[in-house]
Amino acid sequence: MKKAMVLGSLLLAALSVRAETVSVELAIPQLDVAEYHRPYVAVWISNEEREIVEHIGIWVEQEKWWRDLRSWWRRGGAYTELPLDGVSGATRKPGVYTLNWQGDLPEGELTLNVEAVREVGGREHLRLPLPSDRNGQVEQTGDSELGRIAVTITQ
Amino acid sequence: MKRTLIAALMVSAFWPLAADAHKRWLLPTDFSLSDAEQVSIDLTASNNLFYVDKGMPPVGISIIDPQGVTHEPINPVKRKRRSVFDVDIEQPGTYRILQGGVPMYFVSYKVPGEEQPQRGRGALEELKAGLPDNAQEISFAESVSLVETYVTLGAPSKNFGSSKKGIELTGGDHPNMLYADEPSRFEFSLNGKPAKGLTLEVTPDGTRYRDSLGTVSYTLDAKGGAEVEWSTPGRYLLEVATEQKMPEGSEIAKRYYSYFVTVEVLKP
Numbered sequence: 018m019k020k021a022m023v024l025g026s027l028l029l030a031a032l033s034v035r036a037e038t039v040s041v042e043l044a045i046p047q048l049d050v051a052e053y054h055r056p057y058v059a060v061w062i063s064n065e066e067r068e069i070v071e072h073i074g075i076w077v078e079q080e081k082w083w084r085d086l087r088s089w090w091r092r093g094g095a096y097t098e099l100p101l102d103g104v105s106g107a108t109r110k111p112g113v114y115t116l117n118w119q120g121d122l123p124e125g126e127l128t129l130n131v132e133a134v135r136e137v138g139g140r141e142h143l144r145l146p147l148p149s150d151r152n153g154q155v156e157q158t159g160d161s162e163l164g165r166i167a168v169t170i171t172q
Numbered sequence: 173m174k175r176t177l178i179a180a181l182m183v184s185a186f187w188p189l190a191a192d193a194h195k196r197w198l199l200p201t202d203f204s205l206s207d208a209e210q211v212s213i214d215l216t217a218s219n220n221l222f223y224v225d226k227g228m229p230p231v232g233i234s235i236i237d238p239q240g241v242t243h244e245p246i247n248p249v250k251r252k253r254r255s256v257f258d259v260d261i262e263q264p265g266t267y268r269i270l271q272g273g274v275p276m277y278f279v280s281y282k283v284p285g286e287e288q289p290q291r292g293r294g295a296l297e298e299l300k301a302g303l304p305d306n307a308q309e310i311s312f313a314e315s316v317s318l319v320e321t322y323v324t325l326g327a328p329s330k331n332f333g334s335s336k337k338g339i340e341l342t343g344g345d346h347p348n349m350l351y352a353d354e355p356s357r358f359e360f361s362l363n364g365k366p367a368k369g370l371t372l373e374v375t376p377d378g379t380r381y382r383d384s385l386g387t388v389s390y391t392l393d394a395k396g397g398a399e400v401e402w403s404t405p406g407r408y409l410l411e412v413a414t415e416q417k418m419p420e421g422s423e424i425a426k427r428y429y430s431y432f433v434t435v436e437v438l439k440p
Contacts, residue, residue: 083206087438090206091349096327142440 037151037172039118041073043131044164047111054136055108056162057082059089060116062147063128069093070123074116075105085134088142113164122151129155133162194219195375196228196432197409198269198321200259203436204348205325208262210246213269213321215255220379221409222434224254232272233257238265238329265329266348270320273335277314277424281307315428322435324348336364339412339431344397347433352405353440359397360412362429366396370414374400377407405439 041060060074069092077083077099084090099105127147134140141162145155147170156167194217201212215233218225230248237243245257261267277296280289283306292299296312303310316338322331328348333340341347343359350356360367375387390398392412402408413430 080207081205081209084204087204088440091204091351091438095204095206095324 036119037122037170039071039073039122039129040169041116041118041129041131042113042165042167042169043074043116044113044166045109045111045133046159046162046164048138050138052137054138055110056133056135056138057086057108058131058133059086059094060129060131061089061093062122063092063130064123065126067092069097070127071118071120072097072101072104073118073129075099075101076108077105078108082134082136085140086132087134087140088130088132129166129168131159131163131166133159135162138162194226195221195409195411196317196319197222197434198271198319198432199407199434200269200321200323202261203321203323205261205323208260208325210258211261211323212256212258213245215257215271215319216253221375221377222407223380227251227253227255228271230255230257232274234270235259236268236270236331238263238267238331240331259323261323261325264326266322266324266331266346268320268322268331268333270318270333273316273318273333273338273340275314275316275337277312279303279310279312281310283307311425312423313426313428314424315430317428317430319432321433322347336361338363338429339367339370339414341431341433342396347435350402350435350437351440352402352437355399355401356437357397357399358410359395360392360431361396362414366394367392367412367414368394368396370396370412372398372400373411375409375411376403402437405437407434407436409434 045056058076061069062071064070083094086094126149129145129147132142139161141159143157143159143163143166145157145166145168151170151172154167154169156165158165196217199214199222214224215228215230216224216226217228227250229250230245233245235243235245245259248257249255259269277294277299279292279299281303282289283304292302318338318340328346332342340361341358342361344357370392372390372392373387375385379385390400392398410433416427418424418426
């Protein structure tokens with residue numbers, strides 16, 4: 018009897034969960050500048066209220082400058098304890114990177130945010146609305162601090 | 173106690189009444205921090221925002237940390253065009269940095285044989301005690317003026333004023349969580365009650381580089397609040413002021429109230 022109940026609840030849990038897979042291809046451009054520092058980068062998914070619902074990637078160094086990722090910082094970065102397992106890490110050199118995330122996303126319209134800020138450089142924040150049916154790919158290319166961003170979501 | 177009084181006197185000696193047209197402001201080097209740090213704060217009166225012009229005596233300043241503990245300013249300096257002091261921002265949460273907020277009193281009276289009215293300022297009891305026996309047409313006035321700003325380390329916390337004296341910011345959106353593309357609500361109280369009907373004036377930084385001040389005025393609603401629309405990211409000065417003529421026969425003939433807060437609005 019007890020076993021059946023456990024099994025039943027597991028089944029229910031499995032039914033109510035819609036696991037999504039999010040894959041983000043992110044390009045950090047090579048820049049021809051006199052003084053180059055690797056950008057601090059935050060990648061997150063936000064809801065309609067612009068609140069952070071999931072972190073996909075955080076690449077940072079000194080704590081003092083975390084707040085310069087100013088959208089991320091004020092939208093929820095300030096409430097986040099770093100390091101985040103499998104999400105946060107050191108800054109990266111120019112190149113193309115893939116970030117993978119799997120889990121359950123909340124209902125509603127969601128947006129993938131990519132924000133990059135560079136010491137003695139600029140800042141760029143790209144917002145990619147995710148497909149409502151949670152299936153498909155969207156992409157955008159940054160003008161300055163970010164290259165091509167392509168996000169694929171499947172469920 | 174004596175020190176506080178002298179401090180208050182010095183402040184009021186510089187900025188007596190609402191008739192003074194200068195804007196007064198506190199401007200921190202940072203409004204939002206991710207690591208504990210010392211922040212420098214300018215304290216100045218000026219017509220242009222935010223260009224230092226007249227350094228005010230760095231007295232009557234309180235720094236209220238997220239736990240509600242009051243700290244003294246560090247290294248306060250008064251210079252000709254600006255005054256400045258430092259604040260240790262060490263605890264997670266929101267610090268409130270303020271000058272004033274304490275009621276100050278003024279008296280004017282005439283004595284026989286003197287053309288000009290005599291004036292004095294200080295604590296009410298002292299002013300009364302100092303009146304000559306032959307004083308005539310005695311008139312007292314009260315002024316409560318508060319200048320403040322907010323600085324947050326990490327996640328913001330609630331740290332609004334609650335003295336119930338004069339005009340205070342008491343609610344609405346957090347002053348360190350403002351975005352240029354979202355209207356922000358601010359709620360004010362006057363002597364502890366909603367500051368209904370008063371005017372909130374909002375002026376963006378950089379007045380020197382445009383033809384008009386760019387001030388937008390809002391009338392405070394029944395809750396003493398207004399939804400402010402930001403024209404651009406940047407720093408803004410918010411002002412609320414009023415004066416009340418008291419009924420004939422009141423000991424205090426007039427009351428002046430003013431409030432200034434500096435905030436930073438982020439690009440979305």
